[in-house]
Amino acid sequence: MKILLIGASGTVGQAVYQELAHDHEIITAGPNQADLKVDISDPASIKQLFENAGKIDAVISTTGQVHFAPLSDMNHENYQIGLDSKLMGQINLVLIGQHYLNDGGSFTLISGIINHDPIPAGSAAATVNGALDSFVLAASTELPRGLRVNIVSPTMLEEAVEKYGPAFKGYKPVPGKDVALAFRKSVDGLQTGRVFKVGY
Amino acid sequence: MKILLIGASGTVGQAVYQELAHDHEIITAGPNQADLKVDISDPASIKQLFENAGKIDAVISTTGQVHFAPLSDMNHENYQIGLDSKLMGQINLVLIGQHYLNDGGSFTLISGIINHDPIPAGSAAATVNGALDSFVLAASTELPRGLRVNIVSPTMLEEAVEKYGPAFKGYKPVPGKDVALAFRKSVDGLQTGRVFKVGY
Numbered sequence: 001m002k003i004l005l006i007g008a009s010g011t012v013g014q015a016v017y018q019e020l021a022h023d024h025e026i027i028t029a030g031p032n033q034a035d036l037k038v039d040i041s042d043p044a045s046i047k048q049l050f051e052n053a054g055k056i057d058a059v060i061s062t063t064g065q066v067h068f069a070p071l072s073d074m075n076h077e078n079y080q081i082g083l084d085s086k087l088m089g090q091i092n093l094v095l096i097g098q099h100y101l102n103d104g105g106s107f108t109l110i111s112g113i114i115n116h117d118p119i120p121a122g123s124a125a126a127t128v129n130g131a132l133d134s135f136v137l138a139a140s141t142e143l144p145r146g147l148r149v150n151i152v153s154p155t156m157l158e159e160a161v162e163k164y165g166p167a168f169k170g171y172k173p174v175p176g177k178d179v180a181l182a183f184r185k186s187v188d189g190l191q192t193g194r195v196f197k198v199g200y
Numbered sequence: 201m202k203i204l205l206i207g208a209s210g211t212v213g214q215a216v217y218q219e220l221a222h223d224h225e226i227i228t229a230g231p232n233q234a235d236l237k238v239d240i241s242d243p244a245s246i247k248q249l250f251e252n253a254g255k256i257d258a259v260i261s262t263t264g265q266v267h268f269a270p271l272s273d274m275n276h277e278n279y280q281i282g283l284d285s286k287l288m289g290q291i292n293l294v295l296i297g298q299h300y301l302n303d304g305g306s307f308t309l310i311s312g313i314i315n316h317d318p319i320p321a322g323s324a325a326a327t328v329n330g331a332l333d334s335f336v337l338a339a340s341t342e343l344p345r346g347l348r349v350n351i352v353s354p355t356m357l358e359e360a361v362e363k364y365g366p367a368f369k370g371y372k373p374v375p376g377k378d379v380a381l382a383f384r385k386s387v388d389g390l391q392t393g394r395v396f397k398v399g400y
Contacts, residue, residue, distance in 0.1 A: 076288060
């Protein structure tokens with residue numbers, strides 16, 4: 001299978017690459033250090049990405065920015081960061097990519113535990129994750145040509161404890177390879193419209 | 201209690217007004233036909249609304265626009281309509297309103313069944329509703345001064361069957377007064393961070 005992996009340089013992206021590279025052809029995409037360049041917050045850049053990638057069977061996204069701050073300090077602009085990047089960046093991968101993927105292809109996006117189990121300063125992340133989980137359920141019912149869409153919602157990764165541990169106090173971390181398995185389940189399986197929770 | 205009701209002219213808003221007007225003081229707000237003028241898609245307009253409303257105990261929102269279209273026709277701009285209006289309009293009521301409400305006050309927002317039970321052409325609505333349900337859970341943990349936030353998620357209203365029935369085929373409608381009761385439960389009760397589903 002030919003897979004376009006957006007966010008391969010991140011912690012989840014690296015684990016997904018390790019899991020899938022030995023039996024799939026992977027094209028990486030990102031703002032830098034990738035086979036193809038893309039800024040997911042820009043729909044024109046996403047369209048160009050699909051033009052450059054050629055015919056592909058699966059899109060995996062393990063990327064997206066969100067602003068973290070206490071609710072009392074949050075404003076519209078802070079929220080818009082996550083709406084433009086992690087939310088619409090990933091939704092636009094599907095809206096635009098649906099016109100490019102091979103029949104029976106799949107999209108696998110990423111959300112996260114925070115909309116089920118919120119952390120301090122995480123209201124924008126919870127909002128974006130909840131939006132993505134719901135988008136996947138709805139979009140799966142409308143995709144044409146046997147296209148599928150799922151989302152992986154992990155808790156904090158073991159590999160990210162040093163960076164995110166202080167924000168996720170009391171959350172049991174999960175190995176990145178377990179998160180990568182959920183992406184494999186989505187890509188190599190037949191399910192659609194599913195939120196694959198990992199580690200919670 | 202002094203309640204600011206945004207969207208009083210809509211089907212849900214009218215039912216809420218009927219339910220609450222006899223034992224609460226209600227100030228209505230909307231783009232027109234209301235005590236106070238507001239465009240919820242504009243944060244500056246929301247700030248001005250709270251300046252004009254004076255000290256209040258509860259904010260109820262029964263409003264917000266979302267674009268409906270088949271997924272294959274949807275683009276970024278179509279989604280942005282719902283993100284600016286129903287999503288960020290209501291989130292900004294909380295982000296801005298948290299600095300104005302009396303101690304112990306409440307916000308009650310509106311989402312809808314579509315993120316749990318999607319309809320054709322409803323992917324943007326599902327996305328926005330899922331975002332709002334998750335926002336409420338997260339924001340409730342961070343609000344100061346005993347402030348609360350809940351959301352009411354109704355199925356189609358009986359009063360709206362003529363307009364929305366063709367979009368919600370097979371969905372059992374619920375009387376507007378049942379939806380209004382959920383808003384009363386939120387305003388007059390003590391719960392916070394809850395999604396009150398009505399009719400499903």
